[in-house]
Amino acid sequence: MALRNAVLAALLEGEASGYDLAKGFDASVANFWMATPQQLYRELDRMTAAGLLAARLVEQERRPNKRLYSLTAAGRDALRAFTVEPSKPTAIRDELLVKVSALDSGDAAAVRAAIAERAEWATAKLARYERLRARLLDGRTEDDFLADAGRVGPYLTLLRGISFEQENLRWAELALKVIDGRTRAHV
Template identity: 70%
Template sequence: MALRNALMAALLQGEASGYDLAKEFDASVANFWTASPQQLYRELERMEGDGLISARVVEQERRPNKRLFSLTEAGREAVRAYVAEPPSKPTAIRDELMVKVQCADVGDIDAVRAAVAGSMEWARAKLDRYERLRQRLLAGRTEDAYFAEAERVGPYLTLVRGMAFERENLQWGELALRRLEQRAASRRT
């Protein structure tokens, strides 16, 4: 999947500045796609050049002028075409932590345990952010009411998937810490 597809997905919410998109990207799309602000801005420029988005300048008094981006009809058509394509292949995990865990038996088990614990802290923080976003999306409604009333359900469904992923990371982390501690204890005796 190209960054441009993720940006077009974010722009389905409506017009946004590059700064707003970076914040939105970090808050919602980041549960399934990551990119630096520099990558986002470069891709926005390319997308504008390709006619997928348009930009308008908003003059501001005490701040630099900002550009607001929105999908063009060509951009919406590109989203429709992208959605119609079958996924290229299932997601593959590419995680440096897994390489460290794979090497735990010949390396410093305490360092690997610290890395797992750090990963769990990160997962907890992401879950907290995702839960706050979920509450904002629901706006006091039940899930059933949200799905019946919301204009778009994709952001909520991807958010729930991101939450499940982080919960699974925590569950795996607890197992890994327990087993690594057992291995370290057996080495000490």
């Protein structure tokens, strides 16, 4: 999937600056797509040049001027075309899993520390996702939200991010338990 499609999907929420999109990526689509601010700004320029986005300059008094981006008809068409393309299954490419695979011939303490760090990261992401979920629900039940919300796609992807981080934590706890058990058995 191209960054372009993630940007198009993010702009379904409405007009946004590059800064707002970068913050929004961190809060909303980080559970399924990562991009640095530099990548995002380069892509915004390319998409504007390709006619997928419209950009307008907003002058500000005490701050630098900013550009606001919005979808064009061509951008909506490109996003619609993307949604009908067949999706390929995701392959896991995770450096940590390579380290875990080499655990028996490497430094077990370093691998254990890397797993513990991943668990801390997953815990923090899960807390952010749960705060976002509470904001989206805004006191409604999930069933009410899903029945009445104007857009449910962001919520459904958020649920996937939550389950992904929950599984990361479950796996990390198991891996740490196994490593700790084997370390005690070999001492």
